[in-house]
Amino acid sequence: MHTSGDRAVVLGGSMAGLLAARVLADAYAEVVIVERDELPHDAAHRRGVPQARHIHGLLAGGQQALEELFDGLTDELVGLGAPAGDLLEDLRAYFGGHRLKPGPSGLLALQPSRPMLEAALRARVRTLPSVQFMDRCDVAGLTTTSDNRRVTGARVVRRLDGSAEQTLTADLVVDATGRGSRTPAWLEMLGYPRPPLDRVEIGIGYASRTYRLTPGLLDGGLGILNAPTPDHPRGGALAAIENDRFLVTLFGILGDHPPTDPAGFTGFAATLQFPDIHHALRDAEPLDQPVPFRHPASVRHRYERLSAFPDGLLVIGDAMCTFNPIYGQGMSVVALQALALRAHLEQHTTPQPVAFLRQMGRIVDVPWNMATGGDLAFPKVAGRRTVQMRLLNRYLARMLAGAAHDPRLGRAFLRVAGLVDPPQALLAPGVTARVLRPGLPGRGR
Numbered sequence: 001m002h003t004s005g006d007r008a009v010v011l012g013g014s015m016a017g018l019l020a021a022r023v024l025a026d027a028y029a030e031v032v033i034v035e036r037d038e039l040p041h042d043a044a045h046r047r048g049v050p051q052a053r054h055i056h057g058l059l060a061g062g063q064q065a066l067e068e069l070f071d072g073l074t075d076e077l078v079g080l081g082a083p084a085g086d087l088l089e090d091l092r093a094y095f096g097g098h099r100l101k102p103g104p105s106g107l108l109a110l111q112p113s114r115p116m117l118e119a120a121l122r123a124r125v126r127t128l129p130s131v132q133f134m135d136r137c138d139v140a141g142l143t144t145t146s147d148n149r150r151v152t153g154a155r156v157v158r159r160l161d162g163s164a165e166q167t168l169t170a171d172l173v174v175d176a177t178g179r180g181s182r183t184p185a186w187l188e189m190l191g192y193p194r195p196p197l198d199r200v201e202i203g204i205g206y207a208s209r210t211y212r213l214t215p216g217l218l219d220g221g222l223g224i225l226n227a228p229t230p231d232h233p234r235g236g237a238l239a240a241i242e243n244d245r246f247l248v249t250l251f252g253i254l255g256d257h258p259p260t261d262p263a264g265f266t267g268f269a270a271t272l273q274f275p276d277i278h279h280a281l282r283d284a285e286p287l288d289q290p291v292p293f294r295h296p297a298s299v300r301h302r303y304e305r306l307s308a309f310p311d312g313l314l315v316i317g318d319a320m321c322t323f324n325p326i327y328g329q330g331m332s333v334v335a336l337q338a339l340a341l342r343a344h345l346e347q348h349t350t351p352q353p354v355a356f357l358r359q360m361g362r363i364v365d366v367p368w369n370m371a372t373g374g375d376l377a378f379p380k381v382a383g384r385r386t387v388q389m390r391l392l393n394r395y396l397a398r399m400l401a402g403a404a405h406d407p408r409l410g411r412a413f414l415r416v417a418g419l420v421d422p423p424q425a426l427l428a429p430g431v432t433a434r435v436l437r438p439g440l441p442g443r444g445r
């Protein structure tokens with residue numbers, strides 16, 4: 001690969017920062033990751049990623065993209081103890097009020113905990129000779145040329161007493177600081193328009209707790225997924241993770257949040273549409289206390305709609321778009337974005353922010369439309385429901401009813417929801433014929 005420049009600086013050292021650094025290391029002589037937290041060497045929790053205490057499903061499309069970025073990662077994770085199996089065969093999955101009929105899907109369910117996945121990626125990135133980690137270091141802002149047309153670096157402050165601000169010069173700065181990204185404010189200060197904002201107020205609350213289950217309870221299965229429906233808007237999941245542990249995440253929307261006291265947590269599990277998770281908890285040994293997380297709204301910064309943007313700056317990951325976490329998309333979208341960044345760097349001698357951000361927008365379109373379309377199936381969630389969205393939700397409800405008997409429909413659904421196939425695959429003739437077969441109960445809205 002050609003060299004795009006001397007130094008790239010990545011702001012934030014979580015999923016997006018690590019994956020961006022992986023790709024930039026092929027194009028820049030030096031890549032510096034600036035991260036506020038002290039980055040652990042093992043699979044430990046840290047302040048900057050509080051969501052890591054909750055189930056982090058890796059979609060099949062994300063797993064495949066990560067494998068493309070880090071050759072042999074899947075085997076490495078399995079070797080380290082991450083549970084793995086077939087997504088449809090080994091996971092008890094309820095979608096649309098139906099249990100998907102098990103059957104081989106050819107889709108890998110790989111289930112490291114989020115700290116384990118991040119630690120494995122971090123270890124891989126640490127081996128890249130051109131990458132340096134600058135942790136315990138806050139990003140305070142950007143530096144630019146006097147006409148503000150080009151970003152020339154970042155202002156950073158080491159988290160040591162009395163440390164003065166310093167400037168890290170860079171040919172490219174990548175904002176991977178997650179949901180709290182300040183790029184919209186920085187753009188405004190530099191005289192550029194902020195990106196338009198899309199928000200869907202879902203008011204979702206999570207609570208999660210780790211357990212050891214009665215041996216053999218799941219019969220070697222990878223877990224249970226009870227997706228919510230408009231009739232039963234509470235949901236939850238139980239997932240095997242490394243070290244013989246199971247993580248249980250419960251959630252409710254629009255303020256109906258699971259309690260975090262142990263009795264309230266188990267009581268909430270008992271109110272889900274299907275009793276499987278509650279039953280599994282009956283004789284389970286809790287290993288910690290339930291912890292909460294609030295996700296008031298899914299937020300998409302529409303960078304792809306900007307026609308003016310400073311050179312030398314890119315945005316990636318949650319800094320661009322945060323999804324309703326129940327669809328498990330965030331990390332997989334980051335992995336797909338990193339692959340697109342690699343393709344962009346191969347195509348252009350210097351990155352072209354406007355073109356790159358448009359490409360990012362196209363990547364975000366599919367998961368964003370799926371997630372917000374799913375959210376708007378809940379009648380009390382505010383937002384514009386297009387005819388196309390209503391029809392798709394009706395069609396999906398029929399498809400999931402069919403998937404209760406026909407693993408081919410479950411497989412087709414999981415391939416699209418897993419970002420392996422495009423949504424059009426739901427309308428492939430072999431699929432529509434099965435979905436529209438007379439006699440299937442249509443429960444759509």
Ligand SMILES: Cc1cc2nc3c(=O)[nH]c(=O)nc-3n(C[C@H](O)[C@H](O)[C@H](O)COP(=O)(O)OP(=O)(O)OC[C@H]3O[C@@H](n4cnc5c(N)ncnc54)[C@H](O)[C@@H]3O)c2cc1C
Nearest residue numbers: 012014015016036048056057139178317318325328330331
């Ligand atoms: C409750 C919950 C459950 C989720 N479940 C799933 C799931 O099942 N599957 C899935 O794929 N995704 C899931 N996600 C989404 C996933 O966590 C994110 O998409 C992913 O972490 C995005 O990575 P990121 O690097 O863009 O941002 P983050 O992981 O948020 O990381 C941002 C990093 O930037 C650092 N930082 C921030 N500001 C500064 C600063 N000023 N200076 C220096 N460093 C800074 C932070 O410390 C942090 O390390 C979930 C999210 C939530 C909230």
